[in-house]
Amino acid sequence: MKSYWDSSALVQTTLDDDLHDRLKQEGGLTRAHSLTEIFSALTGKAYIRMEAKAAHKTIKEMSRHLEFVELSPAEIIDGLAKAQERGVRGGRVHDYMHALAASKSGAAALLTLDRNDFEHLVPGLAVEQA
Helix, strand or coil, X not given: CCCEECHHHHHHCCCCHHHHHHHHHHCEEECCHHHHHHHHHHHCCCCCCCCXXXXXXXXXXXXXXXXXXXXXXXXXXXXXXXXXXXXXXXXXXXXXXXXXXXXXXXXXXXXXXXXXXXXXXXXXXXXXXX
């Protein structure tokens, strides 16, 4: 069973050969929104700085190893109804949407650089440190 990759884990594949190889060998699941998050991270002022053309090429190659899981508007609305009880406020909603998509996909685990962002967001969802 494949893991769900949040954008931080996918960005990390550009720096970590073992993680890059894992994605190529196992494939993964994510949301299409991750592609824009990855572009932002790769071309922004963070620890990685790529030109837009290089980021595009990287993301295009990465996407060949991914299957995309999307939430319907109804699933998002239902998730937002539970946001307060799950401690979701502000920007954490983006992590929450990843967690809901991971749960929907039936992924073995949600793979991320920061487990604390995802633990306890969705009951029963395994979170793995990348």
